[in-house]
Amino acid sequence: MTQVLLIGAGNMGFAMLRTWIGMEGHRFAVVEVNESLRQRAESVGAQAYDAVSDLPVDLAANVVVIATKPQAVADAVADSRAVLGQDGLLMSVAAGITIDGMRQYAGEGPAIVRCMPNTPAAIGEGMVVCCASANARSSDRALALSLLSAIGRVAFIENESLMDAVTAMSGSGPAYVFHLLEAFSAAGVAAGLPEDLAMTLAKQTVFGAAKLALASGADPAVLREQVTSAHGTTAAALSVLMNPEVGLAVLFRRAVEAARHRSLELGAE
Ligand SMILES: NC(=O)C1=CN([C@@H]2O[C@H](COP(=O)(O)OP(=O)(O)OC[C@H]3O[C@@H](n4cnc5c(N)ncnc54)[C@H](OP(=O)(O)O)[C@@H]3O)[C@@H](O)[C@H]2O)C=CC1
Ligand SMILES: O=C(O)[C@@H]1CCC=N1
Numbered sequence: 001m002t003q004v005l006l007i008g009a010g011n012m013g014f015a016m017l018r019t020w021i022g023m024e025g026h027r028f029a030v031v032e033v034n035e036s037l038r039q040r041a042e043s044v045g046a047q048a049y050d051a052v053s054d055l056p057v058d059l060a061a062n063v064v065v066i067a068t069k070p071q072a073v074a075d076a077v078a079d080s081r082a083v084l085g086q087d088g089l090l091m092s093v094a095a096g097i098t099i100d101g102m103r104q105y106a107g108e109g110p111a112i113v114r115c116m117p118n119t120p121a122a123i124g125e126g127m128v129v130c131c132a133s134a135n136a137r138s139s140d141r142a143l144a145l146s147l148l149s150a151i152g153r154v155a156f157i158e159n160e161s162l163m164d165a166v167t168a169m170s171g172s173g174p175a176y177v178f179h180l181l182e183a184f185s186a187a188g189v190a191a192g193l194p195e196d197l198a199m200t201l202a203k204q205t206v207f208g209a210a211k212l213a214l215a216s217g218a219d220p221a222v223l224r225e226q227v228t229s230a231h232g233t234t235a236a237a238l239s240v241l242m243n244p245e246v247g248l249a250v251l252f253r254r255a256v257e258a259a260r261h262r263s264l265e266l267g268a269e
Contacts, residue, residue: 001025001026001027002025002026002027002062002063002143003026003027003029003059003060003061003062003063004020004026004027004028004029004061004062004063004064004065004147005028005029005030005031005052005055005059005061005063005064005065005080005083005084006028006029006030006031006041006046006064006065006067007030007031007032007052007064007065007066007067007068007076007079007080008031008032008066008067008068008069008072008076009030009032009037009038009040009041009046009048009067010032010034010037010067010068011119012067012093012117012119012121013030013032013065013067013093014037014040014041014122015117015119015120015121015122015126015151016065016067016093016117016121016122016126016151017030017041017044017046018044018122019121019122019123019124019150019151020147020150020151021044021045021046023147023150026147028045028046028047029046029047029048029049029055029059029061030046030047030048030049031048031049031050031051031052031054031055031079032048032049032050033050033051035050038050051079052079052080052082052083053079053082055082055083059083060083060085061080061083061084061085061088062085062088062089062143063084063088063089063090063091063143063144063147064080064083064084064088064089064090064091065091065092065093065147066080066090066091066092066093066094066102067092067093067094068094069094070094070095070096070097070266070267070269071269073092073094073097073101073102074101074102074104074105075105077090077092077102077105077106078105080106081105081106081107084110085109085110086107086109086110087109087110088109088110088111089110089111089112089113089136089140089143089144090102090106090110090111090112090113091112091113091114091115091144091147092112092113092114092115093115093116093117094266095116095167095171095262095263095266096164096167096262096263096264096265096266096267096268096269097114097266097267098114098160098267099112099114099131099133099160101267102114103133108135111132111133111135111136111137111140112132112133112136113130113131113132113133113136113140113141113144114130114131114132114160114163115128115129115130115144115148116128116129116130116163116166116167116170116171117148117151117152117171118152118170118171118173118174119174120152120174121151121152124150124151124152125152126151126152126153127152127153127155127170127173128148128151128152128153128154128155129154129155129156129157129163129166129170130144130148130154130155130156130157131156131157131158131159131160131163132144132156141156163263164260164263164264164267165256165260167259167260167263168256168257168258168259168260168263169256171259172259176252176255177206180202180206181199181202181203181206184202184205184206185198185199185201185202186198188201188202209223224238
């Protein structure tokens with residue numbers, strides 16, 4: 001039985017927990033300071049406590065997953081030492097917080113896997129990118145992979161400095177897509193459609209297009225061209241969206257760079 005301790009069961013922690021809780025061979029305990037979030041964690045079958053010091057004395061964690069805000073990670077890592085053995089695995093999903101930063105509070109023993117998941121983890125459709133500390137054994141990577149593959153697609157990278165760009169893409173990315181749905185459906189309403197129909201069209205179109213892009217493996221530029229009839233409606237819309245000065249490519253570049261910059265700042269705070 002693998003004992004997992006999740007510290008922080010807010011938006012991201014709970015998104016992972018609700019998928020993990022069904023995993024065979026794992027037991028999940030949660031430390032969360034907010035009572036309503038503890039109750040939510042208990043409602044899906046976890047044991048929840050308000051501090052590491054309240055955990056049962058005989059609880060020994062094989063894995064501690066930190067999902068607090070970046071500013072609370074140092075304390076959470078320090079607290080985890082009481083329950084995580086020297087050969088345990090420490091995982092963190094916090095934006096910006098480096099493996100070296102966590103090592104200061106974790107001590108030399110545990111392997112550390114820094115991860116960047118996203119909230120579609122709640123339905124097993126997340127994207128998780130990880131980077132492991134130098135002392136991580138293949139068994140540590142395998143343990144991290146077994147947990148993370150339950151919440152979505154997993155990629156390991158060796159160059160930790162890429163984690164800020166990863167965060168700016170797949171970590172924050174669901175919010176960009178949700179905003180796309182808001183903007184896309186609002187445009188439909190402005191064009192005369194009822195709100196529910198506009199939102200259904202926006203969601204199903206984004207879902208269908210993403211699924212087609214994944215399933216076909218074709219370059220999205222080719223798929224785009226297949227929609228774009230000569231002198232037709234799509235070409236009219238793309239002349240706005242692909243404007244080289246104010247189009248989507250320019251906005252995405254600025255947005256992703258702003259997020260990457262903020263990730264770097266979080267690591268330095
Ligand atoms: N939200 C997302 O989509 C993603 C978030 N992340 C990362 O996940 C982490 C959590 O983000 P998110 O879930 O959005 O944040 P939330 O604020 O929703 O959740 C964090 C929770 O942890 C609690 N907490 C703080 N300190 C402790 C502690 N010492 N012990 C136990 N619980 C504690 C917080 O309480 P309180 O609010 O009272 O401090 C809060 O309820 C962040 O580091 C973020 O960078 C990564 C990928 C995606
Ligand atoms: O907004 C944030 O800082 C976190 C990290 C990635 C998604 N949410």
